Amino acid sequence: MRTHGTGLHLAIAAATCLGFAGLLTAAEAQYVGQSKCKACHLNEHKAWAANAHARAIEVLKPEERTRAECLGCHTTGYGKPAAAGTDLNGVQCEACHGPGSLYKSMDVMSKSKYQADRASAHATAVRAGLLGPDEKTCTSCHNQKSPNFKGFDFASAKEKIKHWK
Ligand code: HEC
Ligand code: HEC
Ligand code: HEC
Ligand code: HEC
DSSP, X not given: OHHHHHHHHHHHHHHHHTOOGGGSOGGGOOBOOHHHHHTTOHHHXXXXXXXXXXXXXXXXXXXXXXXXXXXXXXXXXXXXXXXTTOOOBSSOHHXXXXXXXXXXXXXXXXXXXXHHOHHHXXXXXXXXXXXXXXXXXXXXXXXXXXXXXXXXXXXXXXXXXOOOO
């Protein structure tokens, strides 16, 4: 664990200071929380905040908010690496888009790089941990293991969470 922790620290230092994020692997990424995405994605954040996912922790009773068997689907990246003190309550951006510590860097999510060559900028972001959400992303939570499962239709559910153009 210690060796792993040290490696992670160095990887993140390299990504932020030297701009080598493209050389890093997605496996080293950590969850950073929705407030970090809000800085650059105000419109997407506004749409998400008005949605049920943002309130997914609040529907749990206070005594349920410490139960592992509920938190796996009502929080983000449960049990996975995150910076200390990060608020990962509710179904946040990274529950669908992947842990963001590496791809959120200005060097990866750069407007000019996306404008110049979208496919190549996207490939770099994917190497840094960005996921393309699909039906399987949703059914990792919207499934029979949920005590309140109501069935799931991807097309109509996707329309209800729309926060993209
Ligand atoms: C420094 C600003 C910045 C931050 C921080 C940031 N992004 Fe981005 N993001 C961008 C820009 C710029 C683009 C490219 C926009 C475009 O032209 O479509 C982008 C693109 C994306 C895309 C589409 C990428 C693709 O290749 O398909 C997703 C999804 C995304 N961001 C999610 C997130 C999430 C989730 C977070 C927080 C973990 C985050 N972003 C943090 C600036 C940022
Ligand atoms: C496998 C993922 C999963 C687990 C585990 C899970 N939930 Fe949920 N929960 C969901 C989903 C998805 C919904 C949204 C309902 C739907 O559309 O199916 C939900 C909705 C709810 C709601 C909102 C009420 C409603 O009917 O929509 C409550 C309350 C709730 N869950 C409580 C709990 C409690 C308490 C636990 C732990 C004992 C728990 N959940 C465990 C996925 C899960
Ligand atoms: C419940 C899952 C989920 C959550 C939570 C979520 N997204 Fe998304 N996001 C999606 C899906 C699905 C798409 C559409 C992907 C597609 O069809 O190309 C999308 C699209 C996007 C896009 C446009 C991507 C593109 O190709 O240009 C951006 C940017 C984005 N999301 C950012 C965010 C941010 C920022 C947050 C948090 C404030 C967030 N998302 C929360 C599932 C999610
Ligand atoms: C990390 C677990 C998780 C993931 C991944 C997830 N959801 Fe959810 N979703 C929930 C929970 C929990 C609720 C209930 C929140 C509440 O009641 O406030 C919910 C509620 C919803 C709702 C509102 C309830 C309803 O039936 O109207 C929609 C729509 C929805 N999700 C769509 C999606 C889509 C589309 C995706 C994939 C792109 C997705 N979800 C991915 C956990 C998840």
